[in-house]
Amino acid sequence: MRHVTPFLIKFAMTTVILWIVLGIFYNASIGNILIISLLLSIISYIADVFVLPNVSYFWATIGDFGLAFIGIWFLGNYVFEGTTAVEDAALISAAIIAIGEILFHRYMKQNVFEDIKLVTPRELAISNRLQTEFSKELDEKDKKE
Numbered sequence: 001m002r003h004v005t006p007f008l009i010k011f012a013m014t015t016v017i018l019w020i021v022l023g024i025f026y027n028a029s030i031g032n033i034l035i036i037s038l039l040l041s042i043i044s045y046i047a048d049v050f051v052l053p054n055v056s057y058f059w060a061t062i063g064d065f066g067l068a069f070i071g072i073w074f075l076g077n078y079v080f081e082g083t084t085a086v087e088d089a090a091l092i093s094a095a096i097i098a099i100g101e102i103l104f105h106r107y108m109k110q111n112v113f114e115d116i117k118l119v120t121p122r123e124l125a126i127s128n129r130l131q132t133e134f135s136k137e138l139d140e141k142d143k144k145e
Contacts, residue, residue: 011041013100021093032079040071057105064101069094
Protein backbone atom coordinates (compact mmCIF):
# COMPACT_ATOMS: atom_id res chain seq x y z
CA MET A 1 0.00 0.00 0.00
CA ARG A 2 3.02 2.19 0.55
CA HIS A 3 3.74 2.39 -3.18
CA VAL A 4 0.20 2.35 -4.58
CA THR A 5 -0.71 5.95 -3.77
CA PRO A 6 2.53 7.48 -5.10
CA PHE A 7 2.25 5.39 -8.27
CA LEU A 8 -1.34 6.55 -8.83
CA ILE A 9 -0.25 10.16 -8.28
CA LYS A 10 2.54 9.72 -10.82
CA PHE A 11 0.19 8.04 -13.29
CA ALA A 12 -2.42 10.79 -12.91
CA MET A 13 0.20 13.53 -13.29
CA THR A 14 1.66 11.92 -16.40
CA THR A 15 -1.77 11.28 -17.91
CA VAL A 16 -2.95 14.86 -17.40
CA ILE A 17 0.25 16.32 -18.84
CA LEU A 18 0.19 13.99 -21.84
CA TRP A 19 -3.51 14.66 -22.38
CA ILE A 20 -2.90 18.41 -22.42
CA VAL A 21 0.14 18.29 -24.69
CA LEU A 22 -0.61 15.31 -26.91
CA GLY A 23 -4.39 15.32 -26.80
CA ILE A 24 -5.14 18.99 -27.20
CA PHE A 25 -2.19 20.18 -29.29
CA TYR A 26 -1.35 17.03 -31.28
CA ASN A 27 -4.80 15.37 -31.48
CA ALA A 28 -3.74 12.03 -30.00
CA SER A 29 -6.47 9.64 -28.92
CA ILE A 30 -7.10 9.03 -25.23
CA GLY A 31 -6.26 5.34 -25.69
CA ASN A 32 -2.80 6.16 -27.02
CA ILE A 33 -2.28 8.66 -24.23
CA LEU A 34 -3.25 6.09 -21.59
CA ILE A 35 -0.92 3.46 -23.08
CA ILE A 36 2.04 5.83 -23.15
CA SER A 37 1.20 7.19 -19.70
CA LEU A 38 0.90 3.74 -18.13
CA LEU A 39 4.15 2.41 -19.58
CA LEU A 40 6.02 5.60 -18.80
CA SER A 41 4.65 5.72 -15.24
CA ILE A 42 5.63 2.12 -14.50
CA ILE A 43 9.19 2.50 -15.76
CA SER A 44 9.65 5.92 -14.20
CA TYR A 45 8.27 4.88 -10.81
CA ILE A 46 10.51 1.83 -10.62
CA ALA A 47 13.47 4.04 -11.50
CA ASP A 48 12.44 6.56 -8.82
CA VAL A 49 12.19 3.90 -6.13
CA PHE A 50 15.68 2.55 -6.80
CA VAL A 51 17.55 5.67 -7.95
CA LEU A 52 16.04 8.51 -5.93
CA PRO A 53 17.42 7.43 -2.52
CA ASN A 54 20.94 7.32 -3.96
CA VAL A 55 21.21 10.50 -6.03
CA SER A 56 20.27 14.13 -5.61
CA TYR A 57 16.92 15.45 -6.75
CA PHE A 58 18.56 17.39 -9.57
CA TRP A 59 20.02 14.28 -11.19
CA ALA A 60 16.84 12.30 -10.61
CA THR A 61 14.83 15.03 -12.36
CA ILE A 62 17.30 15.11 -15.26
CA GLY A 63 16.99 11.33 -15.51
CA ASP A 64 13.20 11.55 -15.48
CA PHE A 65 13.33 14.18 -18.24
CA GLY A 66 15.51 11.92 -20.38
CA LEU A 67 13.38 8.88 -19.67
CA ALA A 68 10.17 10.75 -20.49
CA PHE A 69 11.61 12.19 -23.69
CA ILE A 70 12.95 8.86 -24.95
CA GLY A 71 9.83 6.99 -23.86
CA ILE A 72 7.37 9.39 -25.46
CA TRP A 73 9.47 9.66 -28.60
CA PHE A 74 9.90 5.87 -28.93
CA LEU A 75 6.29 4.97 -28.14
CA GLY A 76 4.97 7.95 -30.09
CA ASN A 77 6.59 6.66 -33.27
CA TYR A 78 4.46 3.53 -32.99
CA VAL A 79 1.11 4.87 -31.85
CA PHE A 80 0.81 8.22 -33.64
CA GLU A 81 0.13 8.87 -37.26
CA GLY A 82 3.02 9.82 -39.53
CA THR A 83 2.06 13.49 -39.66
CA THR A 84 2.60 14.15 -35.95
CA ALA A 85 5.87 15.83 -34.98
CA VAL A 86 6.75 13.29 -32.31
CA GLU A 87 10.07 14.89 -31.35
CA ASP A 88 8.46 18.23 -30.56
CA ALA A 89 5.64 16.60 -28.63
CA ALA A 90 8.12 14.47 -26.68
CA LEU A 91 10.31 17.45 -25.83
CA ILE A 92 7.43 19.61 -24.61
CA SER A 93 5.83 16.76 -22.66
CA ALA A 94 9.13 15.71 -21.08
CA ALA A 95 9.88 19.28 -19.97
CA ILE A 96 6.50 19.64 -18.26
CA ILE A 97 6.77 16.16 -16.72
CA ALA A 98 10.23 17.08 -15.35
CA ILE A 99 8.72 20.13 -13.65
CA GLY A 100 6.04 17.90 -12.10
CA GLU A 101 8.71 15.40 -11.04
CA ILE A 102 10.34 18.04 -8.85
CA LEU A 103 7.20 18.15 -6.72
CA PHE A 104 6.74 14.38 -6.94
CA HIS A 105 10.27 13.76 -5.64
CA ARG A 106 9.55 15.93 -2.60
CA TYR A 107 6.39 13.92 -1.98
CA MET A 108 8.34 10.67 -2.28
CA LYS A 109 10.94 11.88 0.21
CA GLN A 110 8.32 12.85 2.79
CA ASN A 111 5.96 9.88 2.42
CA VAL A 112 7.80 6.90 0.95
CA PHE A 113 11.44 7.32 1.91
CA GLU A 114 10.85 8.82 5.35
CA ASP A 115 12.34 5.85 7.22
CA ILE A 116 15.25 5.22 4.86
CA LYS A 117 18.52 6.71 6.02
CA LEU A 118 20.55 7.93 3.09
CA VAL A 119 24.25 7.16 3.44
CA THR A 120 26.55 9.64 1.78
CA PRO A 121 30.03 8.69 0.51
CA ARG A 122 31.54 10.85 3.27
CA GLU A 123 29.73 8.83 5.93
CA LEU A 124 31.02 5.62 4.37
CA ALA A 125 34.59 6.91 4.48
CA ILE A 126 34.24 7.97 8.11
CA SER A 127 32.68 4.69 9.21
CA ASN A 128 35.56 2.68 7.71
CA ARG A 129 38.20 4.42 9.80
CA LEU A 130 39.57 2.21 12.50
CA GLN A 131 41.19 3.39 15.69
CA THR A 132 43.45 1.63 18.11
CA GLU A 133 43.40 2.15 21.84
CA PHE A 134 46.55 1.95 23.91
CA SER A 135 46.45 1.08 27.58
CA LYS A 136 48.38 -0.80 30.17
CA GLU A 137 47.89 -4.48 30.46
CA LEU A 138 45.64 -5.39 33.32
CA ASP A 139 47.26 -8.41 34.68
CA GLU A 140 47.11 -10.14 38.05
CA LYS A 141 50.77 -9.34 38.69
CA ASP A 142 50.16 -5.62 38.19
CA LYS A 143 47.28 -5.63 40.65
CA LYS A 144 49.34 -7.22 43.45
CA GLU A 145 52.10 -4.65 43.27
